[in-house]
Amino acid sequence: xxxxxxxxxxxxxxxxxxxxxxxxxxxxxxxxxxxxxxxxxxxxxxxxxxxxxxxxxxxxxxxxxxxxxxxxxxxxxxxxxxxxxxxxxxxxxxxxxxxxxxxxxxxxxxxxxxxxxxxxxxxxxxxxxxxxxxxxxxxxxxxxxxxxxxxxxxxxxxxxxxxxxxxxxxx
Amino acid sequence: xxxxxxxxxxxxxxxxxxxxxxxxxxxxxxxxxxxxxxxxxxxxxxxxxxxxxxxxxxxxxxxxxxxxxxxxxxxxxxxxxxxxxxxxxxxxxxxxxxxxxxxxxxxxxxxxxxxxxxxxxxxxxxxxxxxxxxxxxxxxxxxxxxxxxxxxxxxxxxxxxxxxxxxxxxxxxxxxxxxxxxxxxxxx
Numbered sequence: 001x002x003x004x005x006x007x008x009x010x011x012x013x014x015x016x017x018x019x020x021x022x023x024x025x026x027x028x029x030x031x032x033x034x035x036x037x038x039x040x041x042x043x044x045x046x047x048x049x050x051x052x053x054x055x056x057x058x059x060x061x062x063x064x065x066x067x068x069x070x071x072x073x074x075x076x077x078x079x080x081x082x083x084x085x086x087x088x089x090x091x092x093x094x095x096x097x098x099x100x101x102x103x104x105x106x107x108x109x110x111x112x113x114x115x116x117x118x119x120x121x122x123x124x125x126x127x128x129x130x131x132x133x134x135x136x137x138x139x140x141x142x143x144x145x146x147x148x149x150x151x152x153x154x155x156x157x158x159x160x161x162x163x164x165x166x167x168x169x170x171x
Numbered sequence: 172x173x174x175x176x177x178x179x180x181x182x183x184x185x186x187x188x189x190x191x192x193x194x195x196x197x198x199x200x201x202x203x204x205x206x207x208x209x210x211x212x213x214x215x216x217x218x219x220x221x222x223x224x225x226x227x228x229x230x231x232x233x234x235x236x237x238x239x240x241x242x243x244x245x246x247x248x249x250x251x252x253x254x255x256x257x258x259x260x261x262x263x264x265x266x267x268x269x270x271x272x273x274x275x276x277x278x279x280x281x282x283x284x285x286x287x288x289x290x291x292x293x294x295x296x297x298x299x300x301x302x303x304x305x306x307x308x309x310x311x312x313x314x315x316x317x318x319x320x321x322x323x324x325x326x327x328x329x330x331x332x333x334x335x336x337x338x339x340x341x342x343x344x345x346x347x348x349x350x351x352x353x354x355x356x357x358x359x
Binding site for chain 1: 185188189190191195196198200201206210220228231263265288292
């Protein structure tokens with residue numbers, strides 16, 4: 001991956017949390033008290049965070065390998081994600097990749113770096129934070145794959161903290 | 172603490188710090204600025220939001236700094252400035268800043284940052300020429316200094332993204348806070 005410059009992990013995390021706060025506090029939604037609009041608000045926040053992730057992922061792969069990867073088989077692109085992109089984002093590779101060879105891939109990471117700080121906390125705030133982190137990560141994966149020529153839907157599921165599995169469905 | 176030993180302390184702290192990819196950091200910041208520009212119609216409001224965000228980050232970074240930098244407490248504002256530039260900037264952003272342009276009362280100085288990790292690969296389109304893209308840095312310095320009892324105002328005097336040769340943050344001391352006066356101090 002291009003760009004050998006680094007910054008402190010703590011600064012990145014604080015920035016990421018501030019980005020989530022920006023998404024939550026954005027003007028426009030009126031955040032009513034009843035359940036329906038609270039849910040709509042939650043989905044709106046989720047969408048914003050995912051969109052920010054998309055921008056990051058799309059641009060992250062721009063300077064690396066895009067040319068030699070365009071047009072390649074989805075499995076090769078996903079493998080690139082599991083190795084190169086994972087390494088750049090999470091300082092490790094994904095642990096396991098499964099596929100049904102019909103456009104569905106499951107990327108497993110038994111020790112997801114970005115959830116490390118949350119430990120095994122299950123309070124409301126930590127759960128919300130975990131969700132934001134995963135929405136952001138899914139956006140990044142989707143953005144990266146889009147720039148590599150693959151249109152997908154990506155969602156994540158916490159297996160057993162801090163393990164996460166990302167499901168990628170090729171459209 | 173002399174500038175050279177501050178530099179050494181900064182290098183040591185940086186070597187020990189867990190790090191992430193700088194591009195990821197810059198892109199995340201960029202995605203967020205883009206989001207703010209879409210949410211707020213006035214660029215001035217975006218600049219304000221960026222500063223506020225920096226403040227939130229700065230007040231939290233101080234704890235980590237005090238715990239990890241392993242330095243004795245600073246003796247006065249001038250030493251504080253050197254430590255911010257040579258140790259804090261270095262250990263968090265990977266690049267040290269230079270302290271220059273002290274005023275005669277020693278209550279204001281500039282931080283020169285030759286290299287801005289936030290602005291990597293960024294180009295400001297013309298309609299955003301009033302956007303202070305890296306204003307978050309001003310907030311970080313303000314928040315951090317407030318935690319060590321210095322109330323300051325930080326502004327971006329020169330910005331490479333707006334055509335200047337260097338990035339210059341101007342730090343102006345407003346008030347030295349005392350723990351006793353905590354209740355009377357109002358956040359603006």
